[in-house]
Amino acid sequence: MTISVLIADDHPIVRDGLRGIFTGRGFEVVGEAANGAEAVALAERLRPDVVLMDLRMPGTDGVAAIAELARLGNPARVLVLTTYDTDSDVLPAIEAGATGYLLKDAPREDLFRAVEAAARGEAVLSPAVASRLLGRIREPAREPLSQRELEVLTLVARGSTNKEAAKKLFISEATVKTHLIHVYAKLGVKDRAAAVAVAFERGLLGS
Structure with a gap:
């Protein structure tokens, strides 16, 4: 045929x-x-x-x-x-x-x-x-970051410590740490520097 x-x-x-x-x-x-x-x-x-x-x-x-x-x-x-x-x-x-x-x-x-x-x-x-x-x-589905997680990550990207971020967001330092743990899991990274780098790469943070 x-x-x-x-x-x-x-x-x-x-x-x-x-x-x-x-x-x-x-x-x-x-x-x-x-x-x-x-x-x-x-x-x-x-x-x-x-x-x-x-x-x-x-x-x-x-x-x-x-x-x-x-x-x-x-x-x-x-x-x-x-x-x-x-x-x-x-x-x-x-x-x-x-x-x-x-x-x-x-x-x-x-x-x-x-x-x-x-x-x-x-x-x-x-x-x-x-x-x-x-x-x-x-590849696991990428769960989006919550608004609060983005706020924490944005402050971290600007150089804030956990304590400083907590003060600016009116939350406890422990809560900031919890948010960062969730951020690391969602972005597939293990530390702050990698989280910031991946977030910039994906366009989650402004340039």
């Missing part, structure tokens, strides 16, 4: 290369799109089995296109093919409805197998992406 493929990538040379490797191998490239909006329009008209979707394209990007295809109920399976494997790229694409996620440095045989699997509705993830997603699943 021939698998119909739509290629969505803003680089003509990439589209040409993909068309070349897929032609005559049990696949039929039925169309090419240079951005997400074109990909959605062509997928609606051509009804391909699989859409090979780049993520970063001008105008409508890949994630927006994936979400739109899902909203429209388009039956095409979307296989992301990109050079990016950061959390900010991988997670939105998977959440939007992508069937798989491969990197452009994947061997062509892996790409063929991935498209075949995607056409069957099977999830396909490159090893790097799979381990990244597993890491996020295993």
Whole structure:
């Protein structure tokens, strides 16, 4: 059975290369799109089995296109093919409805197998992406800091001792220590310096 493929990538040379490797191998490239909006329009008209979707394209990007295809109920399976494997790229694409996620440095045989699997509705993830997603699943949920915990941490970041923080917040020194213990647990750290550093990193404290 021939698998119909739509290629969505803003680089003509990439589209040409993909068309070349897929032609005559049990696949039929039925169309090419240079951005997400074109990909959605062509997928609606051509009804391909699989859409090979780049993520970063001008105008409508890949994630927006994936979400739109899902909203429209388009039956095409979307296989992301990109050079990016950061959390900010991988997670939105998977959440939007992508069937798989491969990197452009994947061997062509892996790409063929991935498209075949995607056409069957099977999830396909490159090893790097799979381990990244597993890491996020295993990572404990981050419980937000309470307003009082943020106030204590802000004073600590400004150099206040527990005693000084207690005086400024009109609470006991023991209460300040309790708040800090909770802060350490929520941020996954063991001391004041690390708590302040992580809080800045996460944007919890002003610069």
